[in-house]
Amino acid sequence: MPPTTEHKSGIELKTLGHRIRHHRVLRGLTLDELGALVGVAGSQLSLIENGKREPKLSLLQALADALGTHVTDLISGEPPNRRAALEIELERVQSSQVFRQLAIPPIKVTKGLSDETIESIIGLHRELQRRENEASxxxxxxxxxxxxxxxxxxxxxxxxxxxxxxxxxxxxxxxxxxxxxxxxxxxxxxxxxxxxxxxxxxxxxxxxxxxxxxxxxxxxxxxxxxxxxxxxxxxxxxxxxxxxxxxxxxxxxxxxxxxxxxxxxxxxxxVPQTAAVAFLDRARKDRNLAVEDLRDAFGVTHEAAGMRMTNLLTKHFGMPLHFLRVGGQGQVERVYENDGLPLPEDVTGAVEGQIVCRKFSARNAFEQQNRTTEHYQYTDTPAGTFWCATQTGARSSGEFSITVGVPFDDAKWWRGRETPARAVSTCPDESCCRRPQSVTESPWRGKAWPSARVHTHIFSPLPRGAxxxxxxxxxxxxxxxxxxx
Incomplete structure (x- = not known):
């Protein structure tokens, strides 16, 4: 690790050293001549001017007197001139973790190194840091x-x-x-x-x-x-x-x-917590919980009301639940669950973009004739039975559905619990809805050649930038x- 230029006192040692050197040069003094005036060796003053040692307050006062200035001027956080500011900035960027990882020796500042050269080097460092900081x-x-x-x-x-x-x-x-x-x-x-x-x-x-x-x-x-x-x-x-x-x-x-x-x-x-919890509590006592009622009471979208339930129902009522936004092709676009609903995952554990079971109400709600009201359904799964309420909608990019559901035992608190609609899902077993049954596949095996629609977003790079x-x-x-x- 490079030495820090800031002491525990809070004084920025590199800037202090430059300010002492600035006043020394203005007075036309060498290091040894200034050292003789304040009673220390010139080599000790060199360490101070290079930001490698912090002087005692008594020495600072002596230096200020010898240089015809004040201690407050010497310890100012402002570099004394443009050249000093450039040298301080160059040391800072060459001490960064990003630069040290490159294993490149830092450039030593000499009198022959022009201001323009230092500026160019600093500019390269800044661009290097910017690229490192990009949230790519x-x-x-x-x-x-x-x-x-x-x-x-x-x-x-x-x-x-x-x-x-x-x-x-x-x-x-x-x-x-x-x-x-x-x-x-x-x-x-x-x-x-x-x-x-x-x-x-x-x-x-x-x-x-x-x-x-x-x-x-x-x-x-x-x-x-x-x-x-x-x-x-x-x-x-x-x-x-x-x-x-x-x-x-x-x-x-x-x-x-x-x-x-x-x-x-x-x-x-x-949908403020205090008012929403009171609203949900009344609805629960009446066994009349419904996403659409919370939506209408607070003037928000169906999706916002459903998501807000995920924030409040478990915390305040001990009720686990799940939320799904599913696209018209069955792809999961947004998801939350703490009730054990079995959902498809890829090898990274991600659910977004995966295709949900055809038996889920999140998908078969698209087949309903009446799209203006919620579709209710019980679904038997390997993890148990779940009750769900699904509302469909449309946007410029296609159809979507919003589903909020709970385990069977909690369905008693919800409107729509009397629904006779029931489905059985055995996913992730592929025979549930992904693998065609032999009676369907046999007549067409080797006789069909679909032309797949390529989803161009698959090849799109992830957006860069902070x-x-x-x-x-x-x-x-x-x-x-x-x-x-």
């Missing part, structure tokens, strides 16, 4: 990070008490007393943080919102776009970064953790445009 990962690393995060949340019953409490404090401070969270209240919450919500038409396509920290602005999509819940949620997520003290993500796992935390904060604000997928140039150009007005 292979798809496998990203899936592993996502799986680890899901398992941590499952161990915590998907409940983050600190964020729950933070959200309720912010809501009280903004004057929210109950009911659906108003846009105006969200604006007040932003104002209390020193931010103004601004709705614009030209957000970069790679972003959902942009926070201008310098000028106290949060830029969001146009206020006229459909779905008030989405705009409130985006504003709350942007605020959450500030409230939670997030720094730039250091890797993909850090990025995922931050995204989970801001989503959690937004959900806590839109904020994966965000085009930094577009963001900075956007901020330039809006700062000019």
């Amino acid at each position: 990962a292979t798809p496998e690393e990203a899936r592993r990070a996502n799986t680890e995060l899901r398992l941590r949340q499952r161990a915590a019953d998907n409940y983050l008490p600190e964020i729950e409490e933070l959200a309720e404090r912010q809501l009280r401070a903004a004057g929210h007393t109950g009911g659906a969270l108003k846009h105006r209240t969200v604006s007040v919450m932003a104002e209390q943080l020193g931010f103004e919500l601004i709705y614009v038409n030209d957000l970069p396509s790679s972003t959902r919102s942009i926070t201008d920290i310098e000028n106290g602005r949060i830029y969001l999509p146009p206020a006229s776009i459909p779905g008030g819940h989405g705009l409130r949620s985006m504003a709350l997520q942007a605020m959450a970064h500030r409230l939670l003290g997030h720094e730039r993500p250091t890797d993909y796992a850090d990025f995922l953790q931050q995204r989970l935390e801001i989503n959690y904060f937004a959900a806590c604000c839109l 904020f994966p997928g965000v085009d930094d140039l577009e963001v900075y150009e956007f901020l330039d445009r809006h700062t000019e007005h």
Whole structure:
């Protein structure tokens, strides 16, 4: 490890040494001449000027007197000139872990080394550090990070008490007393943080919102776009970064953790814990729990209401459950479970992207004629029987379903428990729904040749950058445009 240039006293020794040298040169003194004035050897002063030794306060005072300045001037944290600042910065970057890993000898600073050369070297180091800090990962690393995060949340019953409490404090401070969270209240919450919500038409396509920290602005999509819940949620997520003290993500796992935390904060604000638990308690006592009722009571989406149940039902009512968002092809897009529901996994343990059993209500709900109401179903699995409520929907990229379910014994608390619909799933046994039965396969064996649709996202590299997928140039150009007005 290289020696540190900051002593326990808090004095930055390298800067101190440069300031002493600066004043010595101004006075036209050599090291030995200054040493004679203060009673120490020139070699000792050389160690001090090179930031390798901290002088006693008495010696500092003597040096200040001999140099015609004050101790406070010598111990100032500001380099005395541009050259000193460059030399200090060069030593810092050459002491970094990133540079030491390269096993390249550091460049020794001499009088013949020009300022421009030092600047160029520092620039290379900064780019090296920037690339090292980019939250880039292979798809496998990203899936592993996502799986680890899901398992941590499952161990915590998907409940983050600190964020729950933070959200309720912010809501009280903004004057929210109950009911659906108003846009105006969200604006007040932003104002209390020193931010103004601004709705614009030209957000970069790679972003959902942009926070201008310098000028106290949060830029969001146009206020006229459909779905008030989405705009409130985006504003709350942007605020959450500030409230939670997030720094730039250091890797993909850090990025995922931050995204989970801001989503959690937004959900806590839109469906506050105290009011939601009281609402769910009444519904449970009436044996009338329903995702759609929580959704309507707080003015959020069906998905947001279902996910909020995963935060609260286990913690406050001891009820394990599962949540699934499944695409039209049967692929898992979002998942949470702490009730033992058997789900498909890849070799990394990841569930996202895997195909769920055809027998699950998350898939066969697409076959229902009436899509406007929830579809209820009991499903017998190798892990037991589960009751599920599924609602389908559509978006530009295709159909999807939202499912919330519980083990059989807890179905008694839910609306729809009387359903006669029942299915049997033996997955992961492939004979359940993946392997064709011989009576179906035999007539066509060797006589069919399908042309597969290649999913291009399989070959797409994982987005790079501290904020994966965000085009930094577009963001900075956007901020330039809006700062000019």
